[in-house]
Amino acid sequence: MRVSEEVPCGPGVSGSLPLERIKADVDESLDVFMRAQTAKATDACLLPVIEVIDGFLAGGKRVRPLFCVCGWVAAGGDADAQPVREVGAALELFHTFALIHDDVMDESASRRGRPTVHRTFAERTGRGAAEPPEAERFGAAAAILVGDLCMVWSDELLHASGLSPEQLHAARPLIDAMRTEIMAGQYLDVDGDDENAADALDRAWRVIRQKTAGYTVTRPLQIGAALAGADAALLDACAAYGDPLGEAFQLRDDLLGVFGDPAVTGKSTKDDLRAGKRTVLTALTWQRAGASERAALRGLLGNDELDEDDADQVRAIIRATGADRSVEDMITTRLARVFTALDNAPMAESARRTLAELAQTAAYRQS
Secondary structure, three states, rough: OOOOOOOOOOOOOOOOOOOOHHHHHHHHHHHHHHHEEEEEEEEHHHHHHHHHHHHOOOOOOOHHHHHHHHHHHHHOOOOOOOOHHHHHHHHHHHHHHHHEEEEEEOOOOOOEEEEOHHHHHOOOOOOOOOOOOHHHHHHHHHHHHHHHHHHHHHHHHHOOOOHHHHHHHHHHHHHHHHHOOOOHHHHHHHHOOOOOOHHHHHHHHHHHHHHHHHHHHHHHHHHHHOOOOOOOHHHHHHHHHHHHHHHHHHHHHHHHHOOOOOOHHHHHHHHHHHOOOOOOOHHHHHHEEEEOHHHHHHHHHOOOOHHHHHHHHHHHEEEOOOHHHHHHHHHHHHHHHHHHHHHOOOHHHHHHHHHHHHHHHHHHHOO
16 A cells, blocks of 8 residues: 555635645745755755656645644644745755655556656666666665655754744654654565454554554644644643544555556556455455465465456455445544534634535545
């Protein structure tokens, strides 16, 4: 399961925050920061690296910055304050780091409808006579370094945001927790037992909660709220909203990873199957499959030569077990919990309206 990333913004409702303007402000912050990195580059080798990062950043929908600004406003922060946009941009750079490394570990060829960063560098080796294995090694090594650079720059941008030391101190434990949780989730994702092990479903849920739920929704929301001086009650309300929405977000991502339209999602519907990813969807399928279906799954899940006909066979087994319908039901159940949490949350009304809008689009998105 790759790191999730994108929620299309809805058209907006009366009294909600201006999502498109917030995104534009975050884009501007990222653009200014990247131009500054170009101007102060310590070596010419960094210029093509910055170009690749710029290209990657251009494809994001700024989910984490939006939740961060919502948290800020929920706690009484000024919706037009520039420092929180800078923090949102820092979260986007951290997200870029996570996606670049995730794609290396998953050996994914595409992201956001374009070649992944490691594939881009493999194709740009500048070594016309390089053998494919050499180009691939270079691409992976370069992507790891570029991901690391994005993480470092995320911290640089965070500390240059214009927030006071007291504000940054209030958010620091949440930022640290977010970073640790995603590393734990990624470790679980790559170091699991056999896909068919009895604990596959439990492990899939642990990956979701560590790798996606907090990192995508809860932590950005709490970080924004903490920066604006939120109390414990509001931080708890952020978790009551964010945890089930983050789970629904990843469950939708898992469905799109198998049944989505690559022209819309920008990702192959075979990558997760080829990697034998331990998702709730595949774990449920295995639990419910009969002997002949399990035999087929053994030969298909994790087969790096899986083609479209093979993928169709896996999809047919998933549908036959009803696992896809169960995952849809899980999304619906979690969305109900999200709206209950919003109803009871002690937050500014504009934030509540915006969070309701984001929840709906996150749970039922097509990309």
